[in-house]
Amino acid sequence: xxxxxxxxxxxxxxxxxxxxxxxxxxxxxxxxxxxxxxxxxxxxxxxxxxxxxxxxxxxxxxxxxxxxxxxxxxxxxxxxxxxxxxxxxxxxxxxxxxxxxxxxxxxxxxxxxxxxxxxxxxxxxxxxxxxxxxxxxxxxxxxxxxxxxxxxxxxxxxxxxxxxxxxxxxxxxxxxxxxxxxxxxxxxxxxxxxxxxxxxxxxxxxxxxxxxxxxxxxxxxxxxxxxxxxxxxxxxxxxxxxxxxxxxxxxxxxxxxxxxxxxxxxxxxxxxxxxxxxxxxxxxxxxxxxxxxxxxxxxxxxxxxxxxxxxxxxxxxxxxx
Amino acid sequence: xxxxxxxxxxxxxxxxxxxxxxxxxxxxxxxxxxxxxxxxxxxxxxxxxxxxxxxxxxxxxxxxxxxxxxxxxxxxxxxxxxxxxxxxxxxxxxxxxxxxxxxxxxxxxxxxxxxxxxxxxxxxxxxxxxxxxxxxxxxxxxxxxxxxxxxxxxxxxxxxxxxxxxxxxxxxxxxxxxxxxxxxxxxxxxxxxxxxxxxxxxxxxxxxxxxxxxxxxxxxxxxxxxxxxxxxxxxxxxxxxxxxxxxxxxxxxxxxxxxxxxxxxxxxxxxxxxxxxxxxxxxxxxxxxxxxxxxxxxxxxxxxxxxxxxxxxxxxxxxxxxxxxxxxxxxxxxxxxxxxxxxxxxxxxxxxxxxxxxxxxxxxxxxxxxxxxxxxxxxxxxxxxxxxxxxxxxxxxxxxxxxxxxxxxx
Numbered sequence: 001x002x003x004x005x006x007x008x009x010x011x012x013x014x015x016x017x018x019x020x021x022x023x024x025x026x027x028x029x030x031x032x033x034x035x036x037x038x039x040x041x042x043x044x045x046x047x048x049x050x051x052x053x054x055x056x057x058x059x060x061x062x063x064x065x066x067x068x069x070x071x072x073x074x075x076x077x078x079x080x081x082x083x084x085x086x087x088x089x090x091x092x093x094x095x096x097x098x099x100x101x102x103x104x105x106x107x108x109x110x111x112x113x114x115x116x117x118x119x120x121x122x123x124x125x126x127x128x129x130x131x132x133x134x135x136x137x138x139x140x141x142x143x144x145x146x147x148x149x150x151x152x153x154x155x156x157x158x159x160x161x162x163x164x165x166x167x168x169x170x171x172x173x174x175x176x177x178x179x180x181x182x183x184x185x186x187x188x189x190x191x192x193x194x195x196x197x198x199x200x201x202x203x204x205x206x207x208x209x210x211x212x213x214x215x216x217x218x219x220x221x222x223x224x225x226x227x228x229x230x231x232x233x234x235x236x237x238x239x240x241x242x243x244x245x246x247x248x249x250x251x252x253x254x255x256x257x258x259x260x261x262x263x264x265x266x267x268x269x270x271x272x273x274x275x276x277x278x279x280x281x282x283x284x285x286x287x288x289x290x291x292x293x294x295x296x297x298x299x300x301x302x303x304x305x306x307x308x309x310x311x312x313x314x315x316x317x318x319x320x321x
Numbered sequence: 322x323x324x325x326x327x328x329x330x331x332x333x334x335x336x337x338x339x340x341x342x343x344x345x346x347x348x349x350x351x352x353x354x355x356x357x358x359x360x361x362x363x364x365x366x367x368x369x370x371x372x373x374x375x376x377x378x379x380x381x382x383x384x385x386x387x388x389x390x391x392x393x394x395x396x397x398x399x400x401x402x403x404x405x406x407x408x409x410x411x412x413x414x415x416x417x418x419x420x421x422x423x424x425x426x427x428x429x430x431x432x433x434x435x436x437x438x439x440x441x442x443x444x445x446x447x448x449x450x451x452x453x454x455x456x457x458x459x460x461x462x463x464x465x466x467x468x469x470x471x472x473x474x475x476x477x478x479x480x481x482x483x484x485x486x487x488x489x490x491x492x493x494x495x496x497x498x499x500x501x502x503x504x505x506x507x508x509x510x511x512x513x514x515x516x517x518x519x520x521x522x523x524x525x526x527x528x529x530x531x532x533x534x535x536x537x538x539x540x541x542x543x544x545x546x547x548x549x550x551x552x553x554x555x556x557x558x559x560x561x562x563x564x565x566x567x568x569x570x571x572x573x574x575x576x577x578x579x580x581x582x583x584x585x586x587x588x589x590x591x592x593x594x595x596x597x598x599x600x601x602x603x604x605x606x607x608x609x610x611x612x613x614x615x616x617x618x619x620x621x622x623x624x625x626x627x628x629x630x631x632x633x634x635x636x637x638x639x640x641x642x643x644x645x646x647x648x649x650x651x652x653x654x655x656x657x658x659x660x661x662x663x664x665x666x667x668x669x670x671x672x673x674x675x676x677x678x679x680x681x682x683x684x685x686x687x688x689x690x691x692x693x694x695x696x697x698x699x700x701x702x703x704x705x706x707x708x709x710x711x712x713x714x715x716x717x718x719x720x721x722x723x724x725x726x727x728x729x730x731x
Contacts, residue, residue, distance in 0.1 A: 046539035046540075048537050050394065057548075058548055061544050061546075061547040061548055062547065062550065063547040063548060063549040063550070063553050064553065066547065068544050069542055070539070071537040071538055071539055071541075071542045071543055072537075072542070072543075072544050072545065073537055073545045073546050074545070074546035074547070075390055075393055075420050075424065075546050076390065076416060076417065076420055078386070079386065079387060079390040079417070081387075082386070082387035082394070083390055083391075083393075083394040084394070085380055085382070085390075085391045085394070086350065086391035086392060086394030086395035086397075086398070086400075086402075087395065087397075087398050087537065089349075089350045089352070089378035089380050089391065089395050089400070090349060090350050090394070090395035090399060090402075091398060093350055093376065093377065093378040093395075093400055094399055094400060096376055099399065102539060105539060122384060122387075123384075123387050123390070125383070126382060126383030126384070127387075129383070130380065130381070130382075
């Protein structure tokens with residue numbers, strides 16, 4: 001990342017034309033849709049977008065309509081990164097032969113948590129290893145929401161989904177969330193970061209930084225889903241904020257493996273008394289409702305303990321860097 | 322026909338011949354994953370890349386699924402693309418084969434035909450590409466290494482023709498063709514490049530009223546690979562059939578135009594008949610088996626038997642009219658299949674040919690011989706026995722059995 005810092009304010013962003021247009025079919029209060037509209041404003045020039053099958057792919061491309069004001073390609077579920085590989089190779093080959101005039105074309109691959117953590121992990125790992133020049137953006141809503149709220153390996157411990165329902169024996173999902181960013185960091189990528197739309201300026205800056213990398217970059221965006229989380233549509237941004245304040249989803253960036261906390265998380269690190277209990281994040285969400293019963297309350301404590309532990313480890317990693 | 326352009330005589334196996342053809346076709350992107358017996362193709366092509374003999378971007382993907390995906394995406398971006406696979410690799414691509422044809426991206430793929438597991442077997446049969454019959458890909462099967470070279474060159478022209486815009490498989494028999502050293506006459510790169518030409522794109526109307534090439538282009542943003550629901554999906558699929566129909570003409574044209582520059586043609590490009598004009602009995606086959614059958618037909622002809630061979634070069638689109646015309650006066654036909662359709666009445670080529678001939682008023686008696694699975698050798702003696710069976714059927718007008726297994730312990 002050698003280019004100069006991108007400076008912008010709310011007015012600049014508001015005045016930038018939309019590239020993910022209105023008229024799409026996303027639900028009221030959809031976190032990923034709000035995120036999509038915003039992050040497309042961080043693009044910097046000629047851009048090609050490719051997207052894995054999922055909610056955000058479906059809602060924006062129902063023929064004969066499209067929300068995409070950018071060249072956009074969808075092929076299947078498990079292969080957003082392989083699409084990016086092919087586009088990258090084609091752009092390079094065609095430019096060599098003078099058939100593409102643009103000096104540079106940014107490539108963005110978008111996928112949900114299913115298309116990243118689970119079915120798309122192999123293609124992602126392969127494309128990153130090969131060093132293709134693309135930014136992979138994971139929008140994480142912690143489940144297969146498009147097919148009706150099934151668990152993915154991103155679904156957190158204790159969450160009820162249609163394949164991990166809260167029953168008389170099982171209190172929702174029994175396994176913890178897969179540490180996807182650690183997996184991507186292990187690929188020794190130049191840029192890996194986490195973000196969430198409430199902190200929109202931080203998120204847009206990270207999109208731009210990811211695009212500036214010559215080679216693969218990975219951005220993990222945490223985007224609440226009111227349908228899947230059984231939360232109030234009006235509270236999507238509140239949950240986005242609470243996820244950071246409770247340290248359930250700290251935001252940070254790692255440049256060449258050097259990890260630093262982003263301001264909202266850094267403020268909590270500096271003033272630990274500001275850290276909110278996970279209870280404040282969990283209790284309004286219907287997917288965790290069953291935890292607030294006498295037989296399951298211990299799980300809230302368990303989630304608090306695991307969150308604290310992960311946060312402490314993250315602080316260490318940031319210090320070491 | 323005298324070739325007008327000088328050619329070089331080389332010795333190559335089928336895989337090498339394919340790689341050499343790809344090198345000459347000005348391919349922009351090759352994405353592939355190794356699998357026997359296709360591997361020599363990508364190994365050879367890697368050498369061209371390593372030595373700077375091609376300008377191609379070569380992606381060694383982490384799976385065949387990603388190889389096909391990358392080819393599709395590169396093709397959608399405007400690149401001429403190629404891949405090669407076989408057997409389990411082709412099966413892993415299965416999902417993406419439908420997406421590639423449905424996206425109308427003219428990817429060219431060589432398939433070194435090989436058996437499917439289980440049990441594991443690396444040898445030649447047609448199970449792999451026959452399982453992709455309905456994937457919307459054009460399918461051409463070649464008889465030898467020379468035809469593999471010639472057909473790859475033709476394949477780019479056929480697939481990229483605007484009215485076709487469909488991906489194409491060129492099938493070469495695993496080991497029998499892929500690994501056998503043969504004489505292959507090659508054209509100069511200039512001649513090949515001129516024959517294949519630049520990639521063509523269908524022109525489409527944008528919402529802004531502009532007419533632009535159908536590809537991903539930041540100057541003309543296009544949504545490719547959308548959802549089409551109950552109200553549009555069916556029309557998309559019907560249009561693919563139109564592309565297939567147009568390919569019937571395109572394949573014949575490519576065959577005859579190529580004959581002008583090379584002196585080589587393969588029947589009319591769709592079917593390759595041998596001594597069929599007055600034949601009373603005939604065998605229909607695909608691939609390298611035709612070579613052996615032609616030798617046997619020559620022997621039988623000397624013995625006074627009116628035997629012939631029809632090699633089905635193009636399996637998709639199925640040349641229905643050509644099959645009917647070529648076989649309408651034959652009394653008994655044996656269709657040979659190097660694959661199975663367990664639980665069905667015979668195997669795919671048999672099903673297709675028999676279906677095509679059904680509407681002839683006095684159609685021949687048609688039987689099926691399944692043979693050569695997992696690379697099982699079929700001797701000339703075995704193949705000769707089929708003609709003997711056909712003679713009996715033609716004489717009596719009765720086929721005791723419809724489906725036979727050749728060279729099998731039972």
